[in-house]
Amino acid sequence: MGDSGKVSARAVALLVLGKFDPAAGDASEVLYRYIGRTEGRGQATDIVFGVIRHRKTIDHLLALIGNVQAKRVQKRLMNVLRIGVYELVFAAETAEYAIVNEAVELARTRGGRRQAGFVNAVLRNVGRAIAERKCGADEADKLDFVPVSARWGCRFKRDVLPDEAEGAGRYLGLKYSLPGWLAGKWAEQFGRETAERICLGSNRKPGVWIRPNRLKTTLRELCSRFGEAGVEFDLWLERDMLRLRGGVSVPELPGYDEGLFSVQDPTAAKVGEIVGPKAGEVVLDMCAAPGGKTTHMAELMGDEGLVIASDVDTERLGMVVENCQRLGISAVKAVDIHKMGEAVEKAGGADRVLVDVPCSNTGVMARRCEVRLRINHEKAASLAGVQYGILTEASKYVKQGGAICYSTCSIMDEENCAIVRRFLEEHEGWSIESEELTLPGVGICGEDVSGDHDGGYACLLRRYQC
Template structure:
């Protein structure tokens, strides 16, 4: 099965508003040798579906809701390639789409797909024009930090508006309006690009077993394209399946985005400290604490989800990291009674995930503005729990992979005032498609 066929099967099975795409995608990847291409087609369509449907409506003069679902998804794949994959020849993507429609043994359906795609390509002017150049920006669909796809018809809403942001980056309109109000157009535009990019895969060397240079050499010898990242990581240019990379089974690395690494760097675990990771699973920040801490220390990891806590244990075992006490959430109070409160409590709280939309492609379909108060209540509850677990003079480190002010600055300010804490530092990282790309997130350090 080629990549387009496999991608079509995934898109036919998944409803991103109701279920995660990755399990369905993983099952389908076992049926194609073009795994990376299939993954890009599926996730690319889901990241950009609103923009793709805008092309169908405004350029193709068709209504997506009236197109049979198989033909609609087939057309979406072709338009994704047309707009976002300029290296793919136009004739090839049209012929492939028509061929897949014809495989359903319906000449009428194949004719519809052919007519629709021919109509769209007839209005195509240039698949790569500079953003902000002389072309009318209402006719340019942004596809990268500096380029867009130019048509000869007005496609986009008024540039600079929330409607424009919502279409260009397939965002809920309320979220686009929020970003514009808080960040201004230029930064909001960059957030949009960062939220629809093809996110790089970064790995952290397990320094207990290998140094970065040796791991790079190992990857290169296996034909894996990789390069060093300024933060001490390695960026994979052609990752494939992570669990099949050389060194995975030996525990030589773990996956972590640069934005996630900022959290532990914000509080510099020191000698003689006792550190609690309160929402630890699947273990990325717990592992980083072990890597970054200086001198003897004690790390405790817990999570309210026992299944995810088991994944944390498995990750620690694969990496050969034994310096963590994994405690079930139901046993945490007894542990504190026996050992006393902690010097530092890390709260990596469940959140809206608006900083990781490029990776969590379903979020843009599920998240509603009315969800934020519920999320904030849960985050405040976790911080209250952390307040009872930290010693006087100790630190609470709060982090999210959200870029929403309600979940971050506003919540931390209110909690610090209520709990008589001092905010020592805050850092908001916005998602970026600029090289080297990264996710978004927030971290604050408070002193009790």
């Protein structure tokens, strides 16, 4: 701890990694709780999410090179090693001596000389096994290469990945720190080449995207405000959005308290446009919390009409109300899930319904990196019944000639087109008006930021006019 009373970024990262629960998906919440203890906020954030994102690959390298088995090592000590390997392999800009020295000190703090010596020996072995910490991805198919992004990676002096003859799932799973069954499924569903791009996209460091609140400002005006404040950003003009550069605190941005913008990924923002709400209409959002899509639809309506927002999680539904207050939106009415039907009936039925159903999150694993640590095939398969049930329930509230937008942040057929096809088979009077699957982007390419987006699915179903 320095004179300021602050601790190092690695110490905070170690604390967070020890406390977060993959099943709860609470890494961001735990990090927020402790991030104030360090002045190296950006580095701490990068380490936490980097270790979570690449944990399977890191543990594989520790076992292969350092003969370290995660189940046999005390949790805190294992996380010290993971931080060290993450920085050696995936953070080439950080000096090797700094990485190893602080890892040794973190181990010594509680474990004494013996653990410090163990960490030093393991990380030195990993360091010696690396041929080049940062090299181009032109030979990314080699078994001695671990990708860091679509453009570069870390090359070892020996093969560290399994031969793909053992199966695409095992190879891609270890290469990109993903469940082998999932990587294999992507290879079957999308083809081998596309599956690898999905893996890359699932490992990118996602940017923070800003969508202007069209009720109060424009993209040009918001850019001017940010520019005057020295905030750096990139534009995606076709999507009317901007992407922040660097680790900027969103609540401290100019215009945040005034409600001039929302944070939303471009793929998520596209859903509101697919719903296509018009001024004066009645719109139902059945899975509204925390409110990004709800408020977007209200903005698209010019805040004229009614958006009934409901959710099974009443606590999170309160976030919808808070977002509406900040953005100056009055057309949204938050309704308890048990009173949702009554509210829709009172409004005369819904012109449009959005069902952004609970899903496996396989399209957003770059942003929700801990998903890879908890997802399994059984859990993913069990969601289909819930998703179909919500879609069926939604159909009860739609007027003749109205529409339902069924959306997920999954890229799995069984959660997307299979649910829609089943619904159409079992319900007469509906047809597909549009259907779109977006795969995760692989990241920024030069000055083109359009590759930094999540994956997801949206299908607009139209009810026939009788």
